[in-house]
Amino acid sequence: MGAESFDIDMRLFVDAIYQKYQYDFRAYAADSLKRRLGLALSRFGCETLSQLQDRVLRDPASFPALLEYLTVQVSDMFREPASFAAIREQVVPILRTYPSLKIWVAGCSTGEEAYSLAILLREEGLLERSLLYATDINASALQKAEAGIYDMERMAAFTENHRRSGAKSSLSDHYTAAYGRAVFDRALKKFMVFSDHSLATDSVFAEVQVVSCRNVLIYFNRELQDRALGLFHDSLCHGGFLWLGLGESLRFSAWAEGFREMAPAERIYRKAGA
Amino acid sequence: MNQPQALAESVRARAAWLPPNTFAGFAVAVLAVVLISFFSLRAVEARNAAADRVQRTVEVLDHLDVFLSFAKDAETGQRGFLLMGEERYLEPYRSAQVELPGQLSSLRSLTADSPAQQERVKALESALAVKMDELARTIELRKRGDVEGALAIVRTDHGKAAMDRIRSIVSEMDQDERRVLRARQDAWESVTSYSTAVTTGGSAVLLFLILVAAFVASQEYRAREAEAWVRAGQTGLAARLQGEQILETLGENVLSFLAGYLGAQVGAIHVQDGTGFRRFAGYALPAGLANDVLRPGDGLAGQAAKENRVFHVRDVPEGYLPVASSLGQGEPRELLLAPAAVDGAVQAVLELGFLQAVRPQDVELLRRVSETIGVAVRTALDRTRLDELLRETQRQAEELQTQQDELRASNEELEGQGRELERSNRYKSEFLANMSHELRTPLNSSLILAKLLADNKEGNLTPEQVKYAQMISAAGNDLLELINDILDLARIEAGRVEIRPEPVPIARVVDGLVAALQPLAQQKGLAFGAAMDPSAPEQIETDPQRLGQILRNLLSNAIKFTEEGEVSLRVSAAPGGQVAFAVRDTGIGIPPEHQEVIFEAFRQADGSTQRRFGGTGLGLSISRDLARLLGGAIAVESDPGKGSAFTLQLPLSRAQAAVPQARAPGTEPLARPARRSAAALPARSAVQDDRGRLSPDSRLVLVIEDDAHFAGILRDLAHEMGFQCVVAQTAGEGIEAAITYVPGGIVLDINLPDHSGLGVLDQLKRNPVTRHIPVHVVSVSDRTQEALGLGAVGYAIKPVNREQMVEAFRKLEAKLAQGMRRVLIVEDDAGQREALANLLGAERVEIVAVATAAEALDRLKAVTFDCMVVDLNLPDLSGYQLLERMAAQEDVSFPPVIVYTGRSLERDEEQRLRRFSRSIIIKDARSPERLLDEVTLFLHQVESNLPPERQRMLKYARSRDSALEGRRVLVVEDDVRNVFALSSVLEPTGAKVQIARNGKEALDALSRSLGDPAAGVDLVLMDIMMPEMDGLTAMREIRRNPQWQKLPIIALTAKAMKDDQEKCLAAGANDYIAKPLDVDKLLSLVRVWMPK
DSSP: OOHHHHHHHHHHHHHHHHHHHOOOOTTBOHHHHHHHHHHHHHHHTOSSHHHHHHHHHHOGGGHHHHHHHHSOOOOOTTOSHHHHHHIIIIIHHHHTTSSSEEEEEETOTTSHHHHHHHHHHHHTTOGGGEEEEEEESOHHHHHHHHHTEEEHHHHHHHHHHHHHTTOSSOGGGGEEEETTEEEEOHHHHTTEEEEEOOTTTOOOOSOEEEEEEOSSGGGBOHHHHHHHHHHHHHHEEEEEEEEEOTTOOSTTSTTGGGEEEEEGGGTEEEEOOO | OOHHHHHHHHHHHHHTSSOHHHHHHHHHHHHHHHHHHHHHHHHHHHHHHHHHHHHHHHHHHHHHHHHHHHHHHHHHHHHHHHHHOOGGGGHHHHHHHHHHHHHHHHHHHHTTTOHHHHHHHHHHHHHHHHHHHHHHHHHHHHHTTOHHHHHHHHHTTHHHHHHHHHHHHHHHHHHHHHHHHHHHHHHHHHHHHHHHHHHHHHHHHHHHHHHHHHHHHHHHHHHHHHHHHHHHHHHHHHHHTOSOOOHHHHHHHHHHHHHHHHTOSEEEEEEEETTEEEEEEEESOOSOOOOOEEOTTSHHHHHHHHHTSOEEEOSOOTTSGGGOOTTOSOOOSEEEEEEEEETTEEEEEEEEEESSOOOHHHHHHHHHHHHHHHHHHHHHHHHHHHHHHHHHHHHHHHHHHHHHHHHHHHHHHHHHHHHHHHHHHHHHHHHHHHHHHHHHHHHHHHHHHHHHHHHTTTOOSOHHHHHHHHHHHHHHHHHHHHHHHHHHHHHHHTTOOOOOOEEEEHHHHHHHHHHHHHHHHHHHTOEEEEEEOTTSOSEEEEOHHHHHHHHHHHHHHHHHTOSSSEEEEEEEEETTTEEEEEEEEOSSOOOGGGTTGGGSTTOOSOHHHHHHHOSOSOHHHHHHHHHHHTTOEEEEEEETTTEEEEEEEEESSGGGOOOOOSOOGGGGGGGSOOOOOGGGSOSOOSSOOSGGGOOTTSOEEEEEOSOHHHHHHHHHHHHHTTOEEEEEOSHHHHHHHHHHHOOSEEEEESOOSSSOHHHHHHHHHHSTTTTTSOEEEEESSOOHHHHHHHTOSEEEESSOOHHHHHHHHHHHHHHHHOOOEEEEEEOSOHHHHHHHHHHHOOTTEEEEEESSHHHHHHHHHHSOOSEEEEOSOOSSSOHHHHHHHHHHOTTSOOOOEEEEESSOOOHHHHHHHHTTEEEEEEOSTTHHHHHHHHHHHHHTSOOOOOOHHHHHHHHHHHTTOTTSTTOEEEEEOOOHHHHHHHHHHHGGGTOEEEEESSHHHHHHHHHHHHHOGGGOOOEEEEESSOSSSOHHHHHHHHHHSGGGTTOOEEEEESOOOHHHHHHHHHHTOSEEEESSOOHHHHHHHHHHHSOO
16 A cells, blocks of 8 residues: 555545544644554554554454554653752742642643652642542543552652652652553542643643643644644643653743743743733 | 372372272271171070970980880780780780880980989889889789789789889989970070071171161262363363453353353352453443442452352342442342452452352362462453553553654744844844945935034034034934944854954053053043963964954943043963953943843843943844854953943854854844834724824824724824824734734723624733733623723723723723722731832832722722732731632722732632632742732733723613523633633623532532521533532432422533533533533523423
């Protein structure tokens, strides 16, 4: 199959998905989407995207499995610890000046980032006045996020990351280990809202002080990146913080002027004000 | 017992020919038969012996009778003969004679065992002999005919005596024998009954043994059958678990097999999952079972998991649910709960419900398959995990790849931009370089002509005119200098500057410079000199012209910026084979934050500095670029107020210098993307305006109005009042124009074709570029409150008359002219107050600091403030009360308020404050910074308050909308910003707004309103995404109560999809509106749904 016809197929495919399931992948970065669909083809045992499309349209039960391929669920706790350290050192002192805090973890996947932030806030004594919105489009990932249960094998790496992020407590203070799994403290969840939200189709839902959207924008094309950044800009309060992944940048975005750099190396920006 | 052991034993049992139990049974049986036979034989023998003895006694008795009979016969024969003398009477005698000895010997032999009887036989024999003798003698006598003699003998009675004796002995013997006979008969009887007993007992024992054997055999048969059944079950299950199965399929297979095999009616299987056991498959489960997670020790199944053993529950209570098992409804009579464990770790728990009784082998089967299932479950889990790991790896690879893509794209873009920039920069530089001739030629001629005029050779110019000519000449020179600088810089950047290195004696260069600049220094009264350090090299290989240019530049700058003191040049050796030229002055110095900026072309540390000292500010940029071209660098050290030191370092020889080519990084500020030019704007609007002929210093007003006629009127009015005017007819165009032209004021219509004017206002106020522009709103509809809330300076309702519009322009003008901003600080602590005043004090900002709420109110009555900073703890009123007082009192202005407090706030406190204050700051290490930031923000905004009379007018106007007057709207929303926006839209309509921050609070509020008719809620605006209880759940809960069936609910959601709308309606919403909220649409929806 020629690359060109694959591209055509792919456009039709994402369009069909959008029509049928209202999941909008039309503005996702094409190269990456192409690779993921390639994986999905082999997993579903289909030769062509049209076959896969046929199947997914007729069998809604197969859609969740496909969704696992369309969205990329990679996450670690305290990922890129230096960035967390920067949040701790540079952002937290300013967050202290707000009577209440709202934090939006956009594209939270299976929740590692959201729990990391919740733990960081708890360590900084801010959790009690905070509310974390963890949003994603993948319902099964959200379920996992809400459960807050992770394999014990991952905890060693998480603990190391946590330590390097300037931890003020032991990570194990925040979870209970049982049956080879780690279950995060239910008390953390009191300050978290898990919700379905699409950066491609939905709009702003709250005024927040921090938006964390790390390693999500890379999967979007420029247009969708701009849409998402626009949502963040609208959602953030004056002087609010936007936190992106290390591979991401505001530099060429339509919103570059809407933010100013705070910790460029850690991709922490502030909404530009007066 | 585990299987191999059982197998080994069964092999051994087969080798031993018979199972040991059976063997023992047989042995007991054989022994019993032998013993019984032995005792029977013995009994028979004893009985026979006894019978023999009885027989013998009977014979003795017989013989005694016969004997006596013969004896009597003999006597009878004798007597007959004696009497008759006939021979024939002797017959009995003769037979007796023959028989008697035989009888006697028979008796003797028969009684041989009894000595007493032998004695008697002996006596009998002798008595018989006596008798027989008497008989024989009498008979002989008779025969001979001696009857008398015979009679005589008879008369002696000897014969009678003998006879009597015989009789007596026989009787004695008879008696004796009869006694013996009785004894023997007794003995025989006892022997006989013993024998019977032995026979009966033996039979009974045998019967018992046979029964035992039969029982044991049956037991073993049944056990073997059960075992075979269990094994078949194990095999069958194992067969069903073969192959790679995912957990769910595995569970279903396990359940369907076991339920079928055991005859269970319902089943479930739970897998170990973090803290508990999650049900992953069911068999004939009723639909809609909620509880699908068990905790260890939780309920029976949980207990089975905890103890790792099979639980058998009989008499399951009616309804079953009370047993706290996850099977929920359904009423099986008996239950089996079995763990599936590997190496003691429980992997899964099975639950099976039965309508019939559970058999032991059922339990046994479950016990045995525990490990099989456990292994299968663990394998499936491992496989799932492996699968997940694989996919995780794939995803991570994907993420990396995508990041690389992104990076590559960024790089490409960067390179593209870089190339673009470089190209345009080069074009610019080339253009400038090419312009040199065109610029200089006319300038030169005007300079020359001005000089000629100034010289006034003809003497026909007045001194005034000469002065003018001199000024033209001086200005022209300045201009030339600027052009030269720009051209220099452009040439360096365009790579047009050629470096001609040659050996240069340093002293000569320095001396030349000092000589040239000495007059300038003297003119300002500065000490000026140069010094060569002993370490300094004598000569340097470089371009002497460029070196001179750099040093001249540095020195003349130093002289220019130094009012008194000295300027010096010092040459010394620098590390790395370099030479340093340090220019020091005692001038004004440069603050650290400006030390980089001064080198950047077209940027100046402070515009005022430049104005004071003249010059283009390009000198340093040129110097730095030249220094780079020469392979060196310029560094600066400075202490503001004390002086500066610029040090040029150059390599001693050109070879040392790695020559950076053409474009120097110092030019980067030029690379900033140019602001959008007017040319990029869409086609000019239909209304003729001034955009083509704007003069820079005049005042500009932007009119955003779609009605061309009215726009024309406004334009004319603007011109009349001395404004220039730009007209935009759509919201989009208006915002563009505002950003492009940054006008002094804006007149904004609310009803625009593409977007609400309020939206335009909002966008203008959010954009830092346009935020400060005063906006006056004109509209047919009354949106006064929102518009003012958003920061409009005034509001006029159409139709408007000329005076109103003149007033509007005056207001804009006044706002434009108003330079001074006022900030009110309300803080009781004197130290804090002063600190805040210092922090916020700036040029053109007037700080008013007061200690009490009363003072604050006084001040607010007297003047309007642009911003107010208030502490919550005040001596007379709390900050909150102060704000309420301000809101209630009409003669008090209400500037934007920043609450600055040292204590943390409860959520509802914060909520209350948010009604008055958009910004709340908790005092902390970084709070001054944020306070400054927020205050600056508000100072750049226009004030949103109105004079009191204007406010009264508004109140009157707003009461027109009676549909909502006095109605109560419950706003369920956790986001303060939205709460604020919704209240500010609804409250002006006269509606009472009640706030709930989540679904729970909404339900509470509704419940409370049930008891109080005055507080009855008429309509609910329901956000969807909320903590504690989301909107969908809340709406379902509300609809559950029959009293709230008709309560109108409008859902507010950030989701845009069709199915979200359906979800809202399905959950009980009457209608739906998407965020961000459109004020008009929201109000009309509220009106539509508000019960009449």
